[in-house]
Amino acid sequence: MKLLLRLVISTLAILAAGYFVPGVVVSSVGSAFVAAIVLGILNTFLxxxxxxxxxxxxxxxxxxxxxxxxxxxxxxxxxxxxGFAISNFISALLFSLVVSVVSAILGMFLD
Structure with a gap:
């Protein structure tokens, strides 16, 4: 259950970063969900x-x-x-910072 909640939090963080960071395109909630899964797998193994x-x-x-x-x-x-695209290095860096901050803030309510 906690894993599913973390996945939802990551999806919301990706959607928020797509809205606030210029150069980041998230076409739908489904692509944000898949991006959250892929980022989780890459961050765990690679x-x-x-x-x-x-x-x-x-x-x-x-x-x-x-x-x-x-x-x-x-x-x-x-x-x-x-459905998930980032235009340049600075956008990717800002994206990672926004996703980290939003995930941390939303994750505080989970724990």
Whole structure:
């Protein structure tokens, strides 16, 4: 039940980011739902591998390279999901920040 609620929160966060961030297009609630599932899977399995492989670069950039990894994961999600598009790097970065903030705020009510 908690997993389903987290999925709904992620979907709402993606819809909010699509509304507020210029350059982000979310065509429907269904595509936001699929994007939430795909982002969840990518963040669970692919992102830790990328973070381990990029550890030397991350140390050299004092942790800022984690933002680049996050944007790359989001770009991969846009490639995999129809109806979900991001136009540039800055939009993807702002998208990730908005999704994180909205998910955290809505997630506080879940716990």
């Amino acid at each position: 992102k830790p591998i990328l973070q381990i492989l990029a550890l030397p670069i991350t140390i050299l950039t004092l942790g800022l390279f984690y933002f680049v990894i996050n944007v790359l994961v989001i770009y991969l999600a846009t490639y995999l999901v129809d």
